[in-house]
Each structure stands twice: as C-alpha cells, then as structure tokens.
Amino acid sequence: xxxxxxxxxxxxxxxxxxxxxxxxxxxxxxxxxxxxxxxxxxxxxxxxxxxxxxxxxxxxxxxxxxxxxxxxxxxxxxxxxxxxxxxxxxxxxxxxxxxxxxxxxxxxxxxxxxxxxxxxxxxxxxxxxxxxxxxxxxxxxxxxxxxxxxxxxxxxxxxxxxxxxxxxxxxxxxxxxxxxxxxxxxxxxxxxxxxxxxxxxxxxxxxxxxxxxxxxxxxxxxxxxxxxxxxxxxxxxxxxxxxxxxxxxx
Amino acid sequence: xxxxxxxxxxxxxxxxxxxxxxxxxxxxxxxxxxxxxxxxxxxxxxxxxxxxxxxxxxxxxxxxxxxxxxxxxxxxxxxxxxxxxxxxxxxxxxxxxxxxxxxxxxxxxxxxxxxxxxxxxxxxxxxxxxxxxxxxxxxxxxxxxxxxxxxxxxxxxxxxxxxxxxxxxxxxxxxxxxxxxxxxxxxxxxxxxxxxxxxxxxxxxxxxxxxxxxxxxxxxxxxxxxxxxxxxxxxxxxxxxxxxxxxxxxxxxxxxxxxxxxxxxxxxxxxxxxxxxxxxxxxxxxxxxxxxxxxxxxxxxxxxxxxxxxxxxxxxxxxxxxxxxxxxxxxxxxxxxxxxxxxxxxxxxxxxxxxxxxxxxxxxxxxxxxxxxxxxxxxxxxxxxxxxxxxxxxxxxxxxxxxxxxxxxxxxxxxxxxxxxxxxxxxxxxxxxxxxxxxxxxxxxxxxxxxxxxxxxxxxxxxxxxxxxxxxxxxxxxxxxxxxxxxxxxxxxxxxxxxxxxxxxxxxxxxxxxxxxxxxxxxxxxxxxxxxxxxxxxxxxxxxxxxxxxxxxxxxxxxxxxxxxxxxxxxxxxxxxxxxxxxxxxxxxxxxxxxxxxxxxxxxxxxxxxxxxxxxxxxxxxxxxxxxxxxxxxxxxxxxxxxxxxxxxxxxxxxxxxxxxxxxxxxxxxxxxxxxxxxxxxxxxxxxxxxxxxxxxxxxxxxxxxxxxxxxxxxxxxxxx
Numbered sequence: 001x002x003x004x005x006x007x008x009x010x011x012x013x014x015x016x017x018x019x020x021x022x023x024x025x026x027x028x029x030x031x032x033x034x035x036x037x038x039x040x041x042x043x044x045x046x047x048x049x050x051x052x053x054x055x056x057x058x059x060x061x062x063x064x065x066x067x068x069x070x071x072x073x074x075x076x077x078x079x080x081x082x083x084x085x086x087x088x089x090x091x092x093x094x095x096x097x098x099x100x101x102x103x104x105x106x107x108x109x110x111x112x113x114x115x116x117x118x119x120x121x122x123x124x125x126x127x128x129x130x131x132x133x134x135x136x137x138x139x140x141x142x143x144x145x146x147x148x149x150x151x152x153x154x155x156x157x158x159x160x161x162x163x164x165x166x167x168x169x170x171x172x173x174x175x176x177x178x179x180x181x182x183x184x185x186x187x188x189x190x191x192x193x194x195x196x197x198x199x200x201x202x203x204x205x206x207x208x209x210x211x212x213x214x215x216x217x218x219x220x221x222x223x224x225x226x227x228x229x230x231x232x233x234x235x236x237x238x239x240x241x242x243x244x245x246x247x248x249x250x
Numbered sequence: 251x252x253x254x255x256x257x258x259x260x261x262x263x264x265x266x267x268x269x270x271x272x273x274x275x276x277x278x279x280x281x282x283x284x285x286x287x288x289x290x291x292x293x294x295x296x297x298x299x300x301x302x303x304x305x306x307x308x309x310x311x312x313x314x315x316x317x318x319x320x321x322x323x324x325x326x327x328x329x330x331x332x333x334x335x336x337x338x339x340x341x342x343x344x345x346x347x348x349x350x351x352x353x354x355x356x357x358x359x360x361x362x363x364x365x366x367x368x369x370x371x372x373x374x375x376x377x378x379x380x381x382x383x384x385x386x387x388x389x390x391x392x393x394x395x396x397x398x399x400x401x402x403x404x405x406x407x408x409x410x411x412x413x414x415x416x417x418x419x420x421x422x423x424x425x426x427x428x429x430x431x432x433x434x435x436x437x438x439x440x441x442x443x444x445x446x447x448x449x450x451x452x453x454x455x456x457x458x459x460x461x462x463x464x465x466x467x468x469x470x471x472x473x474x475x476x477x478x479x480x481x482x483x484x485x486x487x488x489x490x491x492x493x494x495x496x497x498x499x500x501x502x503x504x505x506x507x508x509x510x511x512x513x514x515x516x517x518x519x520x521x522x523x524x525x526x527x528x529x530x531x532x533x534x535x536x537x538x539x540x541x542x543x544x545x546x547x548x549x550x551x552x553x554x555x556x557x558x559x560x561x562x563x564x565x566x567x568x569x570x571x572x573x574x575x576x577x578x579x580x581x582x583x584x585x586x587x588x589x590x591x592x593x594x595x596x597x598x599x600x601x602x603x604x605x606x607x608x609x610x611x612x613x614x615x616x617x618x619x620x621x622x623x624x625x626x627x628x629x630x631x632x633x634x635x636x637x638x639x640x641x642x643x644x645x646x647x648x649x650x651x652x653x654x655x656x657x658x659x660x661x662x663x664x665x666x667x668x669x670x671x672x673x674x675x676x677x678x679x680x681x682x683x684x685x686x687x688x689x690x691x692x693x694x695x696x697x698x699x700x701x702x703x704x705x706x707x708x709x710x711x712x713x714x715x716x717x718x719x720x721x722x723x724x725x726x727x728x729x730x731x732x733x734x735x736x737x738x739x740x741x742x743x744x745x746x747x748x749x750x751x752x753x754x755x756x757x758x759x760x761x762x763x764x765x766x767x768x769x770x771x772x773x774x775x776x777x778x779x780x781x782x783x784x785x786x787x788x789x790x791x792x793x794x795x796x797x798x799x800x801x802x803x804x805x806x807x808x809x810x811x812x813x814x815x816x817x818x819x820x821x822x823x824x825x826x827x828x829x830x831x832x833x834x835x836x837x838x839x840x841x842x843x844x845x846x847x848x849x850x851x852x853x854x855x856x857x858x859x860x861x862x863x864x865x866x867x868x869x870x871x872x873x874x875x876x877x878x879x880x881x882x883x884x885x886x887x888x889x890x891x892x893x894x895x896x897x898x899x900x901x902x903x904x905x906x907x908x909x910x911x912x913x914x915x916x917x918x919x920x921x922x923x924x925x926x927x928x929x930x931x932x933x934x935x936x937x938x939x940x941x942x943x944x945x946x947x948x949x950x951x952x953x954x955x956x957x958x959x960x961x962x963x964x965x966x967x968x969x970x971x
Contacts, residue, residue, distance in 0.1 A: 013251065016251060183715075186711075186713045186716065186725045188669070188722075188725075188727050189643045189667060189669060189726055189727030189728050190647065190725060190726060190727025192667070192727065192903075193643075193725065193727055233555065233559055233562075234258070234555060237521065
C-alpha cells in the first residue's frame, strides 16, 4: 500500500501586512511559514492507513528549498519519503501538473491532499490533480474506510448544511481531506531531529502549460462608497451597531 | 504597530505647577520593600517604569522623621543627608529617562509603631490606631503642631535637594493631615478640631508652609481620600473633601485622589475579587469638577480605552497606577506602540501588597516575576540574553503557570526548540479552573497573557492532550527536561496542624471531595450540609465555601487556625470576604481540627481543649482543603527509576523541576520558579538559584577603626567603675 500525500508549506499572515515593491507579492517579512493545516490531517490519515495496512507514505510538495520544512514536519510525524518539486508555478493548475508528473511515476494506491490551503484558499489543486491523472476523486472527506486488498474505498464527504454523502470510490483515487477527520500526531523532538537528517528527493517540474491565473497587482482596496465607518468609544460603536440592526430589521 | 488614535489623549503633555509631565501615565506612591535603605533596588525598580514610558514616578510613603517609623513595615525615609543621597539615585535615574520624580512625605501619627526608632509619634487625639495594636501617639498641643509642620517643611527641602520634582503633603490612608480633617481621629475642641475650618487648619497651614518653602521649584501634590467608609465620623466627600479642595486649590499643583482609610485600605487597592478597574472614578470626577488643577487617580488601570475615556470625559487628567505598573512597567510604551496584546495585565490579587503588610520583604508579583529583581538579579521584564546553551532542545512537561512561564522565557532566550507538553487539552494547570471560583475571573489573565506570548514564539510549540510516561520523556529527544507537573490537594486530610491524616478522610468516596475534584473534574456533593475543612489559610477554603453557599448549601467552614484565610488579611481581601461569607450564612468554626470523619458527620475538637471534648457537625458532604502535595511521580520515575545516567545515555543532559512540582506555594512563586530556571538555564548548576546582590553595610578595616574610635570616645572621660 503506497499513499502519496501532497502537502504545501503555507505562508501565514500576522497582524500586519506589507507588499513587495513590485506589488506582486506579500513582503516575506510579514509571513510565517507552516505546514498547511489540512495537509497535516491528510498526512495523519496516510499514517493511520500504513499502520493498519502496511506499505509506505510518500509526501510531496512543490516549492523552493524553504518549503522542505513542511516535508520534514511530515517526516517527523512518520512519513517514509519526501519529494520536493522545484520550478513549478504557484497557481493550482501549474502545481497540479507538476504533482501529476511525479505521482504518475510513484504509481500509488491512494493520493491524499488537503481540502485547501490556508493561504490561497482555492480548493483547486486536488481536483485538478485528479483530472490530470484521470483518477476518481472525492472532495472534503471526513471519513475513510479502506480494507486490505480492496479495490474500492468508502468515504464520507462533507456537504453543506451538515449533510454527509457516503460514497464508494474505486482506487487508486484522489481524496481531499477535511480537518477533524483524525487527530494529527505531534512529533517529538527526537523525530524532528531525525527528520532533519533525511535526504529529500528533489525533482524538476516539467515545462509547459497555461497557469490558472497570473498576479497583476496586490494592493489594499480603496475605501468605496456605501460603507459606513463607525468611530468613537466602545459604547458609541455598540449603540450605532444596535441602531443599524434595528433600522434594517424594521 | 502604531498607536491607536483613540489613545492619543494619553500621550499629551500636562503641566503641573513648575513642572511638565511628558504624558498622562504616572506611578503613584506604592511600597516595594526597598525604602531608602536599599537605594539601588529602589532606583532600578522605579527607573524601569520610566523606561517603560511612565512620565512621573513616586517613592513609596517616605517618612519625614524618626517619630514616624513604620517598622516592621518598610517605608522610605528622608530624615537626613544620608537619605537625600540614597534617594537622589532614584531621582537621577528617573530624570535620565525623562520622567519626573515624586516624594510622598509621610507622617503616620498614631499608626506608626516606631519599633526601630523607639520615638513617640504625635497625633490630633490620643486614641490608639485602628490599624495597629498598642500604638498610641502624643495628643499634640500647639507646640507639637508647629513641630510637626516644621518636620514637613524640613523634609520637603531635603526632597528638593535629593532632586524630587513633586512633593506630596500626604493625607490619604488616614495619615496625619487627614487625621486632623477627620472626626474619627480628631476629637479636639481647640482651633484644630470641631467645625470644618478647624479640622482643615493643620493640613491647610502645612500645605502653605511647604508651598512657601519649595513651591517655586517643586510641584505640590496633595493626596486625599475622598471617602473612608467610616460613616459620619470618616472623611466625607461633600462635607469635607470638596470644601477642602476649594479651600486650598490655589496652593496645590496636582491632586491625587483616592478612597479608604488605612484599616481597610483594600477599598483603595481594590482586589479584583470585589471591584472592577476604575472603582474610584466617581469620586475623582467630583474633585475634577471643582478643581482648576490637574487630578490624578488610581483605578488598577490596564485598559487603555477606559483610561482614554476617563480623560476625554473630564473625570481625570492623569492615569495613576501602582499594581498595573508593577505587573507591566512597560504599560505606556505598549499602548504607545499599539502592542495591546503584549500588556501583562495586573490580575488584582494583591500578592504585591501582601509583602508590605507582612512587613519588610520585597514585593513580588504574580504576573511579573522580574518585579523587585531589577537590581538584585539584574532581570529586565522585556529584555533577554541569548542562552549560552541555546543550541539545546527543551521539553517542559506541564503547562501550568510555572511551565508556561518557563517555556516562554526559554523561548525568549532563544533556545533552539522548546516543547511544552500538557496532559489537558488546554494550558493553565490549576489556573484553568481557579478563575471560575467566585470573583476570580481576572486571574485568567495569568494564562491568557502567556498563551498569547507563547503563540508568538516560533521556537516554542505547545502540545496538548499528551500524557508522557518517564520512558516517553527519556526518549523524547530533548537535551534538557523540565518537569512542571504541579500539585494536588491531599485526599486523606494530611495537614500542617496535626502533621497527620484525618481518620475517615478519603476523597475517593462520593461524599468527600478536594478542590481539584470539585473544580477540575466536576465532582458534585449531594445533600444540604457541607463541612469545608481548611488548613491552607489562603483563598481556596473561603472561595470553595462561597461557591457552595451560592449553590444553596449550608456550609460550615472549619479551620484549626484562629481566623479563616489569614493570608487574605495581607492581600486586603479579608474584610469583604468575611462580609460575603457572613451574608451567605457560612458558619465559621475557628480553632477546630477534625478528629474523625464519618458518613454524615465531621467530629472535631478545639485545638486548645486539653481534655479533647468532641463536637459533631452534620455533613452530607466534606471538602478537604488540608494541604497540597507535589505531583512528583514523573520526576521521581525519571530521577530514581530511569536514573540520571540512563537519561544521559538517551541524550537528556539535565533534569529540573519547577513550581508546585517542587513545593506547592503561591502562584507568584510558581511563576517565579519557572522564570528563574529559564533565566539561569545556562548557569553552572541551574537547579540552584544564583546568589542575588544584597544591599548591606560591609565591614572593612577602615570602618571598624572609625566605629570603635567613635564608641570609645563616648566614655573617654568616664572613670571606670
């Protein structure tokens, strides 16, 4: 049983944000790197499968050298191997194409992704990857049943309004994993140190393909018409909000 | 980040007499245990507040004469040239940091025990102190009054020589000038007693004389209590204080307005248990409404919105703080820089005050472990040196106050990685549930502040819901292990009064419980009658009793001590806590120790009854608050089970324990313990605290020769007997 988990090192915003001089990105001084929260659940799910069914867990990311920290986090949790793909674009299509090339070579029994990344929040990469690999996919998975040797898995998909959709899906498949499906394990310091020593397999992204979008400019939107900025002390602000609510309800 | 424009008003300069304060933050006089006899500790403590942005900083009460000696408590003193020299260090350091220095001239009258000086104080009327036993003063005649006023003038001149910018003629807290103003203390029938003009005469004349002596160079501040809560006999806002403001407003440069007398000065230094911040604001606003001079006032201010509102709404001109400035000396700077979530807010526990009340020891602070350690240990609350062994990883087991503090400071000292591992789902240890006791909500700030700070530290990771065995710890991969597993309340009645367990005490039974079980685990006691046995002596027994009484139980609070919760006298919480318990019908049974506990009954006898007569108290439920024990199982397994040698083989080079796991004490001690270890993690042996600097006179050959010559000269001409 080989599971490939596609993970991302996200860049988290602090209280303040500034853009780079060319207005094409956020100034990295204002960003903290971390393993995407959804991907830690996907990694944990793969590790649980391995504990039950044996095999190996391979974690895969697209990004520069710094993004290896996310892979090492997964290695510390217990992943067996890590692959970093260099030179891909950052939009979901470019990332999916780069991932697809490597996943195809790995020929896994299952591919897990997080539902979305906390920084871009597009929820597109996993689905695009399934399309490129021509694999069945299920999104927003909150439960996974897979027996040894089975050709199908049973998964619960989270729908709107608290509804769940239980479906049978042929494997190999791409599943995008929702938070809360499990409790991701913490790595102890020894595992973190050992993970630092693991060699990470670096591959180059294949050329070509149209990106999903290009960033033209990042900026703080100017204040438009129709917004009322409420000033004053807490009591004044609360009073004004109460008045607006009353007015709208009337 | 930038300052919120709503807080700009706090940073406007203000003129007070001949001086100007650069902003509206001021540290009012408050004790710290250093006086003028530990000048470096005093100066570094106060200067740090100026560094943190306070524009004016005062001494504690500063005695003007050996007739006003508060020993066993520690005041500053400005009796002679030596005191001028010692206090001038504080003034110089404040001036270097662009702050004004204030000196609170104090004369205690009948409240000063004079135990060191052996002098006798003078007061308006010979009635002993309502604050001290066996303390009387001379009933002053007119010569005494003139003598007293001259003491103020001489002390004011010395204060000016020391470099003080603001000089107080201090009356609040029932001290001499306000004793004259108050019928409770002043029963005189001459021109210094009786109608308002007469009762006001002493203070008015004294202010005039001090103003005349130093008013061109120093701002004159008058600190007045606007309600002593003593009924008709006490100072009354409308009858006494507002007329007094009108009488002397032209002489005063700034008013320092507060509440209370001395016997219940918890009405001024309000515990958060009873009062929110800004408690005195209506009284301060009443003075502000009629005075033409700036008004400053305390209110345990930590919320900049409320501070700014108080000024904007014309209720105060200057935000005065004692406790919040100790909890966070950088309060103004953090507001100025918009770093509100970095403010280490005072929790209003009054443990700082308890040390003054005990008499002598330096103040401590639950929130700020560096308070009082600025000089003697060289600790700065906002600055940290990189640890010499920062290339190590640390495992801290237990995220109570000690563990959180230790992990936070280790993080700030740049340790490579710090893992803070907690068995519960959230941080706090016992402080997760203590704030749920009646009135203690603000104590949650202990956890909240640290949680926010820990979250900002990239080298610290919090790992919840993980129970580590000794083997797990050994194999965790940390070079340094700190055990901070806290303590638990004894389940068998073991206590410090009898040094034995209580027969029948067993908290595993459904009808008996410890605070851990009641609050931490949600255990419920059935039935109407509950006996709470308390030999802890601080807040737990009374808080649990109050909680159970609020739930409708009939509570007997039994203690072998003479009073319940004696430590709460030191924190100024006792009077109102007693009022609460009384109102709730809690029956207090002092001097009683249970001899056995049976289902339905606690049998106890009077601790001084030599015949051991027994009394039965109906008890459907029993709460055991007899003592705590360290949760040291993990530490013992690591040290004695696995052993230090084997730990070393696993890569664990150092094992320490901190906080209640070492010995259960005050939360302030637990926080200190965690902080101390982190500050000294790179010392030769971090398990033993480094020595601190002691300010004391050192004997050398020269001083010995001089002292002996002086002594022998006294009797040089006397023929030996």
